[in-house]
Amino acid sequence: MIAGLYRAGDSPLHRTGAGTKLLALVLFGTLLLSVASPIVAAGGLLLVLGLYLAAGFGARIFLAQLRPVALVLVLLALAQLWLSTPSEALLLVLRFAALVLAAGLVTLTTRTADLVASLERRLSPLARLGLDVGKISLAVSLAIRFIPAVGQIAAEVREAQIARGRRPSPVSLVVPLIVRLLKMADEIAEAIDARS
Amino acid sequence: MSTRDIVLIALFAALMAALGAFPPLMIPAIAVPVTAQSMGPMLAGGILGAKRGALSMLLFVVLVAAGLPLLSGGRGGLAIFAGPTAGFIFGWIVAAFATGLVVERFWAKLTFVTAFLAAAAGGIVLLYAIGIPWISLVGGVPLATAATGSAAFIPGDLIKAGLAAAAIVMVRRAYPMIRQEDRWRTAPSDDLD
Numbered sequence: 001m002i003a004g005l006y007r008a009g010d011s012p013l014h015r016t017g018a019g020t021k022l023l024a025l026v027l028f029g030t031l032l033l034s035v036a037s038p039i040v041a042a043g044g045l046l047l048v049l050g051l052y053l054a055a056g057f058g059a060r061i062f063l064a065q066l067r068p069v070a071l072v073l074v075l076l077a078l079a080q081l082w083l084s085t086p087s088e089a090l091l092l093v094l095r096f097a098a099l100v101l102a103a104g105l106v107t108l109t110t111r112t113a114d115l116v117a118s119l120e121r122r123l124s125p126l127a128r129l130g131l132d133v134g135k136i137s138l139a140v141s142l143a144i145r146f147i148p149a150v151g152q153i154a155a156e157v158r159e160a161q162i163a164r165g166r167r168p169s170p171v172s173l174v175v176p177l178i179v180r181l182l183k184m185a186d187e188i189a190e191a192i193d194a195r196s
Numbered sequence: 197m198s199t200r201d202i203v204l205i206a207l208f209a210a211l212m213a214a215l216g217a218f219p220p221l222m223i224p225a226i227a228v229p230v231t232a233q234s235m236g237p238m239l240a241g242g243i244l245g246a247k248r249g250a251l252s253m254l255l256f257v258v259l260v261a262a263g264l265p266l267l268s269g270g271r272g273g274l275a276i277f278a279g280p281t282a283g284f285i286f287g288w289i290v291a292a293f294a295t296g297l298v299v300e301r302f303w304a305k306l307t308f309v310t311a312f313l314a315a316a317a318g319g320i321v322l323l324y325a326i327g328i329p330w331i332s333l334v335g336g337v338p339l340a341t342a343a344t345g346s347a348a349f350i351p352g353d354l355i356k357a358g359l360a361a362a363a364i365v366m367v368r369r370a371y372p373m374i375r376q377e378d379r380w381r382t383a384p385s386d387d388l389d
Contacts, residue, residue, distance in 0.1 A: 004263040005273045011208060025274065069279040070270045075345060076280060078337040083337065086205055099278040105272030107263045115262040135197060139206050139255055146210035147266070154214045170218075170232060170359050175366045177214075181373045182205045189200035 002147050004112040011025040013109045018118035021106045028102050032095055038087055040092035042074035048101045055109055066097060073097070116140055138192075153180055197332055204244055204373075208209030208252035209259065210277070212236040213266040219270065230352035231268040233358045234332040237323070238315035242364035243373055246296030246380040253289040262316035283330025287323040293380075299364065300379045319360070320353045 008014075013021070032044050052062050073096055080089035119142075124133050140146075157176050161168045218232035236256075241249035256266065265272035267285075276285060295318030302310040324346060331342040367373075 001227045002264060005265050006334065025265070029278070037353070047244065059241045065275055067321055068269070068276065069281075072280050072331075072335075076331075076337060079335075079341050079345075081335045083341070088336065096278070097281065103274035103278040107275060112259075115200070117236050119258070119262070135202055138199075139202050139209075139251075142203060142206035143209040143255055143259060144264075146206055147213045147264075150210040150214045151217055153202075156215075170235075171362050171366075174235070174239070174359070174363045175370075178239070178363065178367050179370050181211060182204075182243075182367070182373060185203045185207055187198060189198070189203045192203070 002144075005107050005109050006066055007061065007108045009056050009109065011109070013051060013105070016109075018110045018114040019122070021110060023114075025102055025106050032098055036091065038091045038094055044098040045094055047133040048098050048105065050075070051054060051105055052101070055105065057105075057108065060107065061102070063110075065101050067126065069096065069100050075091070110145075142188075149179065150177075153177060173177055205248055205252040205255055208236075208240045208244060208249070209256040211239070212253070212256045213259075213264075216266055216268040218268075222241065230355060231357075233268045234288075234319065234323075234353065235356045235363075238295050238319040238357060238360035239363060241292035241295030241297075241318055242311060242314060243367050244296065244362060245298055245300055245374040245378050246293045248378070249296040250293035253292045256290040257270045257285060257289065260379055280331050280335045282334075284323060284327035287326035290326060291318040291323045294322045297380060300374055303368075303374055303379075306365060308361050308365050311364045315357040315360045315364070316354070320350065321369050324350075339350055343378075 010098055028044065030039060037039075049062070064100050073093060076096075077089045080092055120133060120137055123131060123136065127133050154177050156175070157180070159169050161172060166172065212233065214238050215232040220259050221229045230360070237253050240252045243249070244252065254330050259276060260272045261274055267276065276282060295314045298314035298317055299306065299311060302314070324343075328342045328346055329339065331337070331345070332339045335342065
């Protein structure tokens with residue numbers, strides 16, 4: 001099982017259910033995007049900052065959440081400054097920072113398994129429309145188990161090629177990897193069908 | 197949908213994660229690092245076909261949203277979907293579907309050229325047609341500005357479409373996966389392999 005982005009803790013946020021947090025995130029995002037005021041956006045950002053502190057997260061984790069979007073955000077802010085007004089640029093940066101940080105907070109305080117379980121519960125009413133929730137659960141749990149295995153096979157294929165004195169190129173790596181996965185699929189499917 | 201289909205969908209979602217762990221390729225002619233991950237939708241659609249390919253990308257996106265750090269560079273979680281470039285992530289589902297649809301159409305006489313066109317149509321043209329308006333809409337910048345910012349990635353994506361096309365053609369020869377009954381819309385039976 002690979003490690004998720006969840007950070008263990010015992011705060012009220014950690015104990016809140018996944019569905020509640022997702023709903024709160026959607027409401028927060030809707031509110032933030034429907035009011036075009038830098039003051040409201042700054043208030044939202046402060047609220048999120050307070051929630052990080054309440055969840056026991058410091059500045060390092062807080063800033064790490066912003067890193068993946070920082071470059072795009074700076075570029076967009078520069079474009080806004082050039083094409084529009086400084087207040088528009090400020091609104092954009094504040095809104096995205098608040099939204100990205102809020103979404104990151106849900107991820108940090110909710111286990112992957114809880115989020116997946118919440119998704120499955122939400123999908124179960126759709127079973128009447130012909131959606132097979134059992135198969136969705138199977139796909140999710142299989143994929144989570146396959147991720148380390150596929151990474152392992154990829155490393156093996158790479159090592160085998162280096163041992164044969166070949167410099168592994170993307171195609172010479174991907175093709176044997178995929179063929180091995182396709183062969184595995186038949187065996188795994190037979191094993192699952194035999195057990196059920 | 198058979199158990200085998202479910203297993204294939206899960207395996208290609210996992211392959212997508214493995215591609216994200218590949219070290220990015222630096223090509224001297226272009227300054228942008230080329231990550232292997234965006235080859236994933238092209239490969240999934242081109243090898244599994246439209247429906248299973250798109251479902252494997254949907255599964256991958258769900259796992260990222262559920263908090264697994266599977267995007268290249270170890271990124272993941274809900275924050276990615278709140279950011280301005282989320283259109284490119286959601287676009288992978290459509291990209292795999294479109295690539296699969298074109299590959300299914302040319303399945304009987306699939307060549308490198310048709311596979312490349314399929315990968316480029318889905319994994320570049322359609323993906324940018326979703327990702328660029330998304331940036332423009334949520335970032336409040338004109339389409340042209342968003343397009344200019346994204347253009348730097350096109351040379352790398354063309355290389356990836358070429359690599360994916362080569363892989364699709366080679367895997368088809370070694371292990372053909374798309375059969376008549378797997379196709380999204382049943383094509384005339386005379387082009388069945």
